[in-house]
Amino acid sequence: MSIGVDAPATIVFSLFYFIFCIGFVYQSKEFVGLGLSPENILSIKDWVGSEEMDFVNFQIRRSCGTFILHSLLPFGYLIGYSYVTTQLDGNYSSMTLFWRAWPQMLNGLVVSVLIPAALLSLVWYWYTTGWKDHPLVKKMRIYSEDWKSLSKDLNTEFRRIDKISLSLNPLERLVVTDNWILLLGPWPWSLHISHQSDSSLKLLNYDNHNISTEGELGGTQFLHIEVQSRKPGISSFRFRLNSLEYQNLQDKLTESIQNIKSITIYKTVSERFLDVFKEQVAQNDKVSVADELESCIGCMVETANVKLNRICESSSAGEGVEDRCVNCYCRPMWCIDCLGKWWASRQDQSKPETWLGARCPCPTCRSMFCMLDVSLITPG
Numbered sequence: 486m487s488i489g490v491d492a493p494a495t496i497v498f499s500l501f502y503f504i505f506c507i508g509f510v511y512q513s514k515e516f517v518g519l520g521l522s523p524e525n526i527l528s529i530k531d532w533v534g535s536e537e538m539d540f541v542n543f544q545i546r547r548s549c550g551t552f553i554l555h556s557l558l559p560f561g562y563l564i565g566y567s568y569v570t571t572q573l574d575g576n577y578s579s580m581t582l583f584w585r586a587w588p589q590m591l592n593g594l595v596v597s598v599l600i601p602a603a604l605l606s607l608v609w610y611w612y613t614t615g616w617k618d619h620p621l622v623k624k625m626r627i628y629s630e631d632w633k634s635l636s637k638d639l640n641t642e643f644r645r646i647d648k649i650s651l652s653l654n655p656l657e658r659l660v661v662t663d664n665w666i667l668l669l670g671p672w673p674w675s676l677h678i679s680h681q682s683d684s685s686l687k688l689l690n691y692d693n694h695n696i697s698t699e700g701e702l703g704g705t706q707f708l709h710i711e712v713q714s715r716k717p718g719i720s721s722f723r724f725r726l727n728s729l730e731y732q733n734l735q736d737k738l739t740e741s742i743q744n745i746k747s748i749t750i751y752k753t754v755s756e757r758f759l760d761v762f763k764e765q766v767a768q769n770d771k772v773s774v775a776d777e778l779e780s781c782i783g784c785m786v787e788t789a790n791v792k793l794n795r796i797c798e799s800s801s802a803g804e805g806v807e808d809r810c811v812n813c814y815c816r817p818m819w820c821i822d823c824l825g826k827w828w829a830s831r832q833d834q835s836k837p838e839t840w841l842g843a844r845c846p847c848p849t850c851r852s853m854f855c856m857l858d859v860s861l862i863t864p865g
């Protein structure tokens with residue numbers, strides 16, 4: 486009773502199911518777009534509640550529900566496989582006959598039912614005992630036996646608009662409120678909490694990526710940060726943060742993040758460019774000026790410390806007017822940081838790799854200059 490297709494339906498099914506599992510567990514954008522996220526499925530009948538209204542309760546229920554949903558995936562595969570091989574491929578006339586021929590399949594099915602059943606009993610036990618043994622609540626109870634009032638305070642802090650809630654990857658989120666740091670993973674055991682007053686944050690490492698999935702120019706830097714708690718019983722945890730969020734996170738923390746390895750944190754492409762710009766300018770000849778230097782008109786903080794001093798060869802090269810550097814007679818009015826930012830802002834934003842070799846108009850007189858024409862002013 487073959488259906489006359491070359492590839493047996495079981496192989497096609499296995500392939501699709503595999504892709505489905507990866508997409509569902511790792512929450513690819515497509516799956517979230519289709520509403521196939523554990524949060525969405527668990528919102529049916531409002532079982533998880535609202536995160537804004539009751540943050541702690543939402544996290545407790547969401548983590549339990551996600552874990553059970555994930556644990557059902559093997560069962561779905563085995564039962565689907567049994568169905569497809571008997572009904573579509575027609576290898577056996579009924580599922581019972583198939584299982585009789587393949588007892589290991591039946592054993593697998595039994596195990597795949599027992600695991601979610603065991604987890605369900607565990608969650609049921611947590612639920613009937615008022616969640617006090619849920620891993621997140623256990624951690625909260627280290628801070629206060631009266632975890633319900635702690636939970637109320639935490640809910641209030643979460644509702645404030647100045648909290649930080651960052652999606653670190655499709656599975657993890659970092660939440661920082663006035664007093665608490667939370668890492669929210671998908672399952673009950675991947676929820677972490679630490680009070681700011683006894684936490685110390687360490688910048689452990691970083692990784693750079695030239696191609697970013699978020700579409701940022703010039704690549705992305707990710708920082709590996711560890712939160713250590715001085716409170717006994719509270720385990721430390723790590724997360725990986727886009728460096729663009731670093732300052733944002735630091736501003737919300739009462740203690741500063743320790744950067745023992747002195748890792749240079751890049752914030753934006755422009756800032757990364759600024760380092761290179763300053764390095765390049767430092768290699769140019771320096772000039773001294775007779776006038777007293779005023780503060781930079783860009784930031785009003787630094788003293789003006791650069792002058793445009795055309796020394797490059799481009800004017801005598803006889804190229805088109807567009808491509809030449811022109812003398813600038815403006816007095817020093819800018820600091821090197823502001824001039825670098827100005828330079829970056831005048832370039833083609835989609836091609837940061839061309840910035841160094843490009844030209845830029847003087848912010849005041851608009852005469853064109855290249856990087857060789859920027860000179861630092863020597864004091865005195």
Ligand SMILES: [Zn+2]
Nearest residue numbers: 781784820823
């Ligand atoms: Zn400035």
Ligand SMILES: [Zn+2]
Nearest residue numbers: 813815847850
């Ligand atoms: Zn000028």
Ligand SMILES: [Zn+2]
Nearest residue numbers: 797810855858
């Ligand atoms: Zn030039």
